Amino acid sequence: MTTQMMPIIRVTVLYFAYIHETTRKKEEIMELSTNTSIKDLVSIILTRYPNIKNIKNIKISVNYHIVNSNSNSILKNDDEVALLPPISGG
């Protein structure tokens, strides 16, 4: 019996403003199974960083477009995901 390799994708995850003070990093590359949805990734991130608060106010972007954090859309290799807390430009 041969060991089967689980296919994986790599996505970049970016943390901004007060979030990167919780995660203690501004970005990281995560290795995920090929059928990981946006909703799955958000759940993985929140498990890894339980101190991220007020997730309802944090928007998620994939490749610079805001997406629904409960979306079942499947992530692709090289996707860039960002956690965007409430903004204060100007």
Add this chain to the structure above:
Amino acid sequence: MTTQMMPIIRVTVLYFAYIHETTRKKEEIMELSTNTSIKDLVSIILTRYPNIKNIKNIKISVNYHIVNSNSNSILKNDDEVALLPPISGG
């Protein structure tokens, strides 16, 4: 019997924009009797320059303050009177 001198005052009258194209001068000094009112002066000007039209839209200033053109206030020596047609600054 001696000839009595009539006391007079001198006022400067200024004409702006299309008005000075009618009067063919931008300013003049008028000699008036001491008891001339603003109303009297307006009447003198309109008699001298009958081509001044739409006098209702023209404001009168005395020493940089807008006055009522029917005012019975008496002018003083050295007053500066101006005829101000509708403005268009900016």
Add this chain to the structure above:
Amino acid sequence: MKSNNALGPSSSSQRITNSEIDVNDVINSMADIEGHSGATVIFVGSVRNFGMNGKVKGMYYESYTKMAENKIKNIEKLAMEKYSIKKIKVVHRIGELALGNNSVIIALSTPHSKDAFKACKYILARIKQEVPIWKKEILSKGDEKWVDGKSIKTN
């Protein structure tokens, strides 16, 4: 002409000028290294190629200068009281202007952006209503026409 010049701190500088408006100079004068203001709004009016009487190649501005200076000073004073203006500069140019030349600049700074926009619009509106300045369009087809304006508003 009589002097009537006691209207606030910035009354020394010219509001009406025959020369080109130095926009950069006006804007640099808004700088505030102590951070009293957070918002600067600047309005610049310039000669447009199309006017009330058709295609335009230039504009001639005339003012009752002494009265216009007084009126602008007073408008600045009212605006400073009404909005929390920290710095202000208003200049209107007169004489013959070419296309694109700047005729008027209103620059001001306030702590908050909403006040800065409101104050700038307020000053522009009052200039158009109260300041004795007249303009004549120099038309492309050759003739010149005074712009049909508004009777000076008195209050």
Add this chain to the structure above:
Amino acid sequence: MKSNNALGPSSSSQRITNSEIDVNDVINSMADIEGHSGATVIFVGSVRNFGMNGKVKGMYYESYTKMAENKIKNIEKLAMEKYSIKKIKVVHRIGELALGNNSVIIALSTPHSKDAFKACKYILARIKQEVPIWKKEILSKGDEKWVDGKSIKTN
């Protein structure tokens, strides 16, 4: 990161910069010797000495730069369609800023003054609602606090 840069004529220049904003350069770029516009409105935001958390001695700005550039380009595009904008330039600075330093400039010209004011306010409002930029107040008493902002608006 992926490129996504095809959004109109002025897409080559930077909207997000780490360097000082050259206000004079921006304003000079509004000059229009053909007279297509008659009104230029400029908004400049700068670091104020008093913030959400008290006395401030500086401000730190961070952006999701690529997305912020795209968002600003899109806001410019929408504003140009909505108002008759002839020239436009929008720049937001990031990094550490001192009191009075300029954080953002919005400059635009239109044929008529009303549109210029409206367009400038529209762009500022949308920047505050949509562009991924965050600021942290560097307080006089020593600590630093992220400004409690608004959730990004999506439409």
